[in-house]
Amino acid sequence: MKTIQVEQLEKIFQVKKKQHGLSGSLKSLFKPQYADKTAVEGITFSVNQSETVAFLGPNGAGKSTTIKMLTGILHPSSGSATVLGCCPWTERSKLAYRIGSVFGQKSQLWYHLPPLDTFELMSRIYELRREDYKARRDNLIERFELGTYLHTPVRKLSLGERMRCEIAASLLHRPQALFLDEPTIGLDAVVKQRIRELIVEMNREEGTTIFLTSHDAGDIEKLCDRAIVINHGGLVFDGQVDYMKQQFLTHKTVQLVLENDPGELAAPGVSVLNQGGCRITLSVDTGITTIEAVLAALMASHRIVDMTVQDPPMEDIITRMYGTFQVKEVSL
Amino acid sequence: MISLSKPAKYVFIGKITLRSQLAYVADFIIRSLFLILILYIFMQLWQTTYSGVGSSSINGFTFKQMMWYLVFTESMVLATPSLCTRIEEEVKSGDVAFKLIRPVNFITFHYVEYMSEVAIRFIINLLLGSAIGLLLVGPPPVGNGLVWLPLLTLGGFTVNFMLGMLVALSSFWVEETRGLEFVYNKILFTVGGMLMPLELFPDTLQKAGHWMPFQTIVYFPARTAVSMHHGEIASMLALQGLWAALVGSVIWLVYRKGVRKLNVNGG
Numbered sequence: 367m368k369t370i371q372v373e374q375l376e377k378i379f380q381v382k383k384k385q386h387g388l389s390g391s392l393k394s395l396f397k398p399q400y401a402d403k404t405a406v407e408g409i410t411f412s413v414n415q416s417e418t419v420a421f422l423g424p425n426g427a428g429k430s431t432t433i434k435m436l437t438g439i440l441h442p443s444s445g446s447a448t449v450l451g452c453c454p455w456t457e458r459s460k461l462a463y464r465i466g467s468v469f470g471q472k473s474q475l476w477y478h479l480p481p482l483d484t485f486e487l488m489s490r491i492y493e494l495r496r497e498d499y500k501a502r503r504d505n506l507i508e509r510f511e512l513g514t515y516l517h518t519p520v521r522k523l524s525l526g527e528r529m530r531c532e533i534a535a536s537l538l539h540r541p542q543a544l545f546l547d548e549p550t551i552g553l554d555a556v557v558k559q560r561i562r563e564l565i566v567e568m569n570r571e572e573g574t575t576i577f578l579t580s581h582d583a584g585d586i587e588k589l590c591d592r593a594i595v596i597n598h599g600g601l602v603f604d605g606q607v608d609y610m611k612q613q614f615l616t617h618k619t620v621q622l623v624l625e626n627d628p629g630e631l632a633a634p635g636v637s638v639l640n641q642g643g644c645r646i647t648l649s650v651d652t653g654i655t656t657i658e659a660v661l662a663a664l665m666a667s668h669r670i671v672d673m674t675v676q677d678p679p680m681e682d683i684i685t686r687m688y689g690t691f692q693v694k695e696v697s698l
Numbered sequence: 699m700i701s702l703s704k705p706a707k708y709v710f711i712g713k714i715t716l717r718s719q720l721a722y723v724a725d726f727i728i729r730s731l732f733l734i735l736i737l738y739i740f741m742q743l744w745q746t747t748y749s750g751v752g753s754s755s756i757n758g759f760t761f762k763q764m765m766w767y768l769v770f771t772e773s774m775v776l777a778t779p780s781l782c783t784r785i786e787e788e789v790k791s792g793d794v795a796f797k798l799i800r801p802v803n804f805i806t807f808h809y810v811e812y813m814s815e816v817a818i819r820f821i822i823n824l825l826l827g828s829a830i831g832l833l834l835v836g837p838p839p840v841g842n843g844l845v846w847l848p849l850l851t852l853g854g855f856t857v858n859f860m861l862g863m864l865v866a867l868s869s870f871w872v873e874e875t876r877g878l879e880f881v882y883n884k885i886l887f888t889v890g891g892m893l894m895p896l897e898l899f900p901d902t903l904q905k906a907g908h909w910m911p912f913q914t915i916v917y918f919p920a921r922t923a924v925s926m927h928h929g930e931i932a933s934m935l936a937l938q939g940l941w942a943a944l945v946g947s948v949i950w951l952v953y954r955k956g957v958r959k960l961n962v963n964g965g
Contacts, residue, residue, distance in 0.1 A: 439798045441958045462801040474796050476714065478721040483714060490710040491800050 367451060369543050369575045370413035370436060375445035377406040377431050377599075405431040407599035408445065415542070418569055418576040420590035420607065424688045428599040429579045433545050436577070437467055450542055463492060466541030466574075468532050470548035475520045481531040482516045485538060492539035499538065506534040510564060526557035533561065537568060543575040544568075550582050562588045583684055595687065603687070614687045615677055618657060620648045622664070623672040636660055644671075649678075707802065708810045715814035726819050730826045733772055737830050740768050757897040763924040764894075766838040769827040770920035771892045774851065777819035778858060779812065782879040785866035789960070790873075798957070805863065805953060812859050813852075820851070843926030850919035850931075853938030858886075858915045860945035867949065870956030891917030911941040 380400045385393060406428040413419050423429050434440040436449055438458030447454060452461040475484045489499040507513055510530045515523055523531070533549065546565070550558040566589060568574050578589060586593060586607060593610050595603035603610060624644045631638055631646065635654030640647040650660050657675060664670065748754070748761050759767065785808075788794040797804050831838065838844070865882050869875045887893055889903065890912035896904050907913050918934045 434795065437795075437799050439795045440960065458798065459801050462799060465799075467799055469792075469795065472791075472793060472796065476718050478718050479714065483717070487710060487714050490707040491802055493704065493707065493801075 368412040368448075369415045369417070370411075370447070370449050370577065372409060372411050372432075372436070372447045373445055374408045374410055375406055375432070375435060375447055376404070376408050376443050377428070377435060377440065378443040379403045379405055404599050406435070406442070406596075409596060409599075409601045411594055411601065411604055413575060413577060415575055416569065416573040417592060418566075418590045419578065420586040420593045421577060421579045421596070422586065422593055422684065423579075423596040427596050429596065430547060432596070433467075433547055433577070433579060437465060437545055438462070463539065464541060465543045465545065466536035466539070467545040468529075468536050468547065468549050470529070470546075470551040473520070473528065473532065474535060475528065475531055477521050478519055480515075480517045480519055481512065481523075481535070484520070484531070484535055488535050488538050494539060502538055502540065506537060509567070510534045526553050526561075529553060529557070529561060530564075533564065537574075540572065541574060543577065546576065546578040546580075548580055548582075549578070550580065550585055558582070558584060559588075565589055586684075597688065610687070611677065611683055614683045616651060616653045616686065617678055617682075618650050618652060619676045619678055620650055620657065620660065621674045621676070622646045622648065622670060624664075625669040625671055628664075628668050631664075633660060633663060708806055711802070711807060712810045712814045715811045716818065719815050719818050723818070723822070726822050727826070730776065730819075730823050733769075733776065733823060733827050734830055736772055737765070737768060737827070737834065741765060741834055757895070759895060759897070759925065760839075762835045763839055765835045766831055767895060767920045767924045769824075769831045769838075770847070770923050771916040773820060773823035773827045774854065774916045774919070775886065775892050777816050777823050778855075778862070779815050779819075780879065781808070781812065781859070781862040781866040782869065782875040784808075785863075786869040786875050789869045794960070804957075805949060808863065809856075809859055812862075813855060816855050820855075839924055841926055843922040843924065846926065846931055847919055847923045850922055850934060850938070853935060853942070854915045854919050856942045857911055857938055857945065860942055860949060861911060861915075863949050864945060864952065867952050867956050870960050886912055886915060889913070890915055891920070895921055911945060914938045914941050 379402070381403045382394065383399045383401050384390060409428075409432065421429055421432065431440060435442050436447060436454055438454035438461055441455045449461055450464050452464075454461055475481055476487070485503055489496075489503070494502070507516065510533070512527075512531060512534060515527055515531075520528060520531070529549065536544065544565075549565075550561055553561065562585065565576060569576050576589065578585060580586060590607055593603065593605065593607050594601065595610075603613075605613075619639070622645070624646065627643050628646070631641075631648070633655070635651040637649045637651075638646065639649050648660070650657055661670075661673075744761060744764050748756065754760055756764075785794075788797065797807060828838075861882065862879070865878045866875060868878060889896075889899075889907045889910060891907070896907045896913060896917055899907060907917075914934070914937055918938065922931065922934065
């Protein structure tokens with residue numbers, strides 16, 4: 367059985383249309399007009415148990431709406447979905463015991479109370495047995511290194527400390543699937559890294575299915591094996607993260623150290639990103655030329671002392687990918 | 699790992715709300731100081747009225763009973779948090795998602811949270827209001843009615859929660875609910891008997907008031923506390939229960955319909 371199975375899921379919101387000016391406002395007061403806005407347009411995909419899936423798309427693509435439907439918060443306009451065998455919107459309470467969720471921009475912790483109190487509340491809400499809860503809590507406290515601020519009111523915690531508590535709180539009831547909506551937003555690099563490690567650890571040790579939305583390329587690269595990309599409500603890519611990189615990896619970065627200053631360099635598909643004497647950084651469009659051809663041309667007239675070829679950062683790939691989708695849709 | 703402890707979770711939610719609300723005690727006390735002003739103004743008003751009428755009692759209420767009636771009604775009304783503000787904020791900010799995604803009943807969660815908050819605020823208001831009452835008009839009329847005050851107050855706050863939630867749930871459809879809440883509060887002030895006992899109203903309004911749920915909120919507990927009529931407690935409690943059940947059923951239907959229409963912002 368699939369952990370998540372989505373078939374032709376669609377969500378259309380009715381948005382009130384307001385005309386300009388006072389007369390427009392008065393008109394819409396007495397005769398409101400509504401327009402349909404399709405947030406999610408008939409998407410179909412499935413996720414296996416223990417998979418780590420990045421659910422990507424630009425702002426307004428329908429990511430959060432999909433997550434809200436999969437967790438039972440929103441009812442779809444049409445289509446069907448099952449999460450762990452339950453229909454999320456009709457069996458929300460039943461499903462709630464088996465899934466966890468973290469919304470990076472929202473807090474589930476009680477603001478004036480220490481995290482330990484929220485943990486205690488969660489244990490009651492999820493009806494955990496006392497001994498099971500205590501063992502699980504202590505394990506998460508140790509793993510997430512929460513010991514030092516367990517008794518500090520949440521309002522006095524840093525964002526990184528709070529986020530670690532948020533994730534620990536969402537794992538107390540051992541969810542089989544974890545929905546993470548921008549879990550590392552606003553965090554510094556070190557904290558991000560630690561949180562990613564912890565999520566990977568939970569996935570590996572407990573087989574928790576991870577369904578993640580993020581604008582952070584690092585989250586996708588470090589956490590996920592597979593990516594599902596939506597744009598304007600429709601599914602545009604579903605495949606392995608490595609394949610996605612290859613598919614949209616049309617540029618490579620070549621760093622060179624030459625024996626002599628080569629002067630001005632120009633070739634089709636090659637642009638100079640940075641040049642300081644003998645040190646040069648080139649961007650090569652592999653759709654136009656090949657790395658081999660560029661290097662061969664260079665070696666014909668210069669001696670190469672050192673060289674590295676790198677893939678561009680994931681962020682560039684995603685930006686390029688979204689750009690490609692926009693162009694495709696405009697051309698349609 | 700699951701055990702049968704559904705009621706226990708709501709008891710704990712109540713306890714944690716109480717603890718959390720303790721952070722606001724100073725704020726509540728400052729708000730309660732408003733009681734001094736209200737009660738002083740009403741004292742002046744009723745003193746003038748009683749001396750104008752030239753009688754020690756108006757429709758069965760002495761000046762002292764009237765002032766203590768106001769201590770109870772004002773303590774209750776000022777203890778009531780705005781459910782509309784809370785639910786509207788939850789919908790607008792998207793925080794409603796956290797309530798819906800957990801294995802807790804949305805309405806029961808809010809009821810427990812509301813009652814815990816109200817309990818702290820009411821106790822503070824009542825302590826301060828009673829101190830003012832003692833200073834201004836002396837001790838309250840001691841009678842059996844005071845014994846029934848906690849139970850009738852519980853019933854009154856429950857009906858108030860139900861009606862408030864009914865209004866607040868409209869935020870699942872409309873952006874602004876404060877207007878509706880304003881109207882509801884004004885009804886509570888008047889035909890609900892917050893400003894004066896229903897006995898002082900014209901006959902028609904009095905009769906209409908008895909057919910509405912608003913009398914069960916502050917009028918029942920406050921009237922009983924200052925002037926209990928024998929044999930009416932059971933019917934008062936029954937009416938509170940009936941209205942709570944009736945409005946509760948409507949809330950449940952509205953909630954079920956609303957949650958299907960819900961448009962969580964930020965999606």
